[in-house]
Amino acid sequence: MEIYELTIHELHDKLKKKEVSSVEATGAVFSRIVSIEDKVHSFVTVSRDEALRQAEEADKRIASGDMRPLTGIPIAVKDIFCTEGVRTTCSSKILENFIPPYDSTVVARLKSEGAVILGKTNMDEFAMGSSTETSRFGITRNPWDLDRIPGGSSGGSAASVAASECIASIGTDTGGSIRQPAACCGIVGLKPTYGRVSRYGMIAFASSLDQGGPMTKDVKDAAILLQVMAGHDGMDSTSVNTPVPDYSKGLSGNIKGLKIGLPREYFIEGMDKEVDAAVRRAVKELEGLGAEVVDISLPHTEYAVAVYYLIATAEASSNLARFDGAKYGYRAAQAKDLLDMYKRSRAEGFGPEVKRRIMLGTYALSSGYYDAYYLKAQKVRTLIQNDFVDAFKRCDVIVTPTAPTPAFKIGEKTADPLQMYLSDIFTISVNLAGLPAISLPCGFTSGNLPIGLQIIGKGFDDETLLRAAHAYEQATERHKKKASL
Amino acid sequence: MALTKKEVEHVANLARLDLAEGEAEAFKGQLDAILSYVEKLKQLNTDSVEPTSHAVPINNVFREDIIIQPLGQEKALANAPDRADGCFRVPKVVE
Numbered sequence: 305m306e307i308y309e310l311t312i313h314e315l316h317d318k319l320k321k322k323e324v325s326s327v328e329a330t331g332a333v334f335s336r337i338v339s340i341e342d343k344v345h346s347f348v349t350v351s352r353d354e355a356l357r358q359a360e361e362a363d364k365r366i367a368s369g370d371m372r373p374l375t376g377i378p379i380a381v382k383d384i385f386c387t388e389g390v391r392t393t394c395s396s397k398i399l400e401n402f403i404p405p406y407d408s409t410v411v412a413r414l415k416s417e418g419a420v421i422l423g424k425t426n427m428d429e430f431a432m433g434s435s436t437e438t439s440r441f442g443i444t445r446n447p448w449d450l451d452r453i454p455g456g457s458s459g460g461s462a463a464s465v466a467a468s469e470c471i472a473s474i475g476t477d478t479g480g481s482i483r484q485p486a487a488c489c490g491i492v493g494l495k496p497t498y499g500r501v502s503r504y505g506m507i508a509f510a511s512s513l514d515q516g517g518p519m520t521k522d523v524k525d526a527a528i529l530l531q532v533m534a535g536h537d538g539m540d541s542t543s544v545n546t547p548v549p550d551y552s553k554g555l556s557g558n559i560k561g562l563k564i565g566l567p568r569e570y571f572i573e574g575m576d577k578e579v580d581a582a583v584r585r586a587v588k589e590l591e592g593l594g595a596e597v598v599d600i601s602l603p604h605t606e607y608a609v610a611v612y613y614l615i616a617t618a619e620a621s622s623n624l625a626r627f628d629g630a631k632y633g634y635r636a637a638q639a640k641d642l643l644d645m646y647k648r649s650r651a652e653g654f655g656p657e658v659k660r661r662i663m664l665g666t667y668a669l670s671s672g673y674y675d676a677y678y679l680k681a682q683k684v685r686t687l688i689q690n691d692f693v694d695a696f697k698r699c700d701v702i703v704t705p706t707a708p709t710p711a712f713k714i715g716e717k718t719a720d721p722l723q724m725y726l727s728d729i730f731t732i733s734v735n736l737a738g739l740p741a742i743s744l745p746c747g748f749t750s751g752n753l754p755i756g757l758q759i760i761g762k763g764f765d766d767e768t769l770l771r772a773a774h775a776y777e778q779a780t781e782r783h784k785k786k787a788s789l
Numbered sequence: 790m791a792l793t794k795k796e797v798e799h800v801a802n803l804a805r806l807d808l809a810e811g812e813a814e815a816f817k818g819q820l821d822a823i824l825s826y827v828e829k830l831k832q833l834n835t836d837s838v839e840p841t842s843h844a845v846p847i848n849n850v851f852r853e854d855i856i857i858q859p860l861g862q863e864k865a866l867a868n869a870p871d872r873a874d875g876c877f878r879v880p881k882v883v884e
């Protein structure tokens with residue numbers, strides 16, 4: 305096995321035994337990036353010099369005996385997290401030349417553990433999309449089939465893991481943007497409970513839904529990364545001040561007696577047959593491991609996409625008001641007055657999908673429509689949350705497909721925004737309810753495309769879903785299959 | 790409910806977005822499609838339902854009022870599209 309193919313815990317063991325240095329491992333990953341990045345295009349920015357300097361520091365730290373689980377591990381970070389001194393674009397023209405003066409809390413935590421930051425991964429512009437096709441800096445291709453999308457919005461992070469261009473990566477999830485690309489690329493993607501991971505320095509899309517999380521080669525790595533990312537941060541008033549459990553310790557492999565809820569609304573007419581079959585097989589396999597399956601209902605599921613596209617766009621229209629061409633970011637040339645500067649800087653700086661969502665959100669919040677759209681959506685959000693509260697009275701975790709289809713073809717859905725929005729039909733409710741959920745590989749189509757299994761947990765019980773995912777993964781080993789490039 | 794072109798232009802103005810030739814028409818069609826999809830929410834009676842603005846019930850987060858090191862003028866201005874005399878420079882605001 306090549307160094308770049310290793311997981312975090314495998315590389316950690318080799319670093320610890322001095323079989324390899326962090327500088328060597330980082331060099332191996334960069335060689336891999338150089339050899340395949342033309343095909344995949346996972347990165348917007350590669351920060352080689354900084355990474356090699358961090359690797360040297362990590363090696364010193366390891367030599368001195370001060371080694372943490374992430375020390376010396378090369379990690380790719382979605383280009384939505386601010387990185388001091390390294391360009392952070394959100395894959396938008398409006399931030400094309402933005403160099404943050406500070407680190408996001410997630411990146412600061414990775415750095416203080418001695419992790420090596422390889423660079424910034426491609427994404428849908430401002431995380432708005434399900435295919436990474438709205439990036440200003442070109443599309444990312446799915447390592448399993450280069451004619452297909454890697455999912456989105458964290459498509460670059462997912463592709464970089466699947467193509468072994470990093471040991472692990474970090475993404476963000478507002479309506480499925482970690483889980484859906486993880487499913488498309490055959491990797492593990494965890495959206496932690498809302499409030500578990502600080503959002504300070506993570507460029508805001510929809511603040512009541514956004515959450516950062518790990519994208520990894522196996523579940524154990526997701527637990528290791530979450531351990532570092534999780535915890536209270538005084539710089540984020542939505543970050544929750546409750547104790548962080550030891551996530552790795554809970555990975556016992558034992559799920560005997562675990563109650564798994566199967567929501568009938570997630571096994572719908574029109575779902576891809578192979579996805580349906582793979583998820584049903586996974587449920588049987590979980591049963592085989594001693595879990596108990598319970599039929600449940602989440603009756604308001606069919607309203608989730610509508611609720612999401614009102615709430616997320618309303619919040620986005622407000623958050624993105626900060627891009628005004630005054631203090632940072634793109635400014636249109638020769639503005640005749642202040643209003644002209646705002647309107648043209650934004651018109652020239654944002655891409656079509658971002659503008660569409662700002663328009664929709666502005667409309668939903670505008671005078672005369674607020675009650676009919678935004679307030680109505682917030683009320684239905686309550687009903688969706690209550691569905692989960694009721695369901696979790698009868699089960700410990702909920703199992704569903706992550707996405708209704710495997711990765712679709714590049715260009716297939718770009719002409720019809722609504723069709724694109726429906727790719728997130730199984731992931732969106734989780735964000736509306738603030739719950740943790742993970743996607744992990746549960747099989748492949750006849751065309752060799754990965755299929756994702758979603759496990760949803762109770763709020764602040766990320767532990768149990770990690771335990772269930774780990775037990776399933778260890779029993780089936782479907783995560784070990786690699787894309788051949 | 791169908792939007793008029795004039796409404797689209799009004800929303801674009803509120804959102805501070807200049808629309809290019811033909812863009813209002815394009816947005817009108819796409820926003821109409823999305824708005825007619827979200828109409829399905831009207832099927833639900835929500836008269837007695839409280840709205841949820843946030844998944845986790847956190848209100849009024851306080852912290853100690855302590856002095857921290859600010860970013861500093863040079864760092865704060867480093868990304869400015871235009872600057873002068875230690876300030877952000879923008880087109881003339883007052884007549």
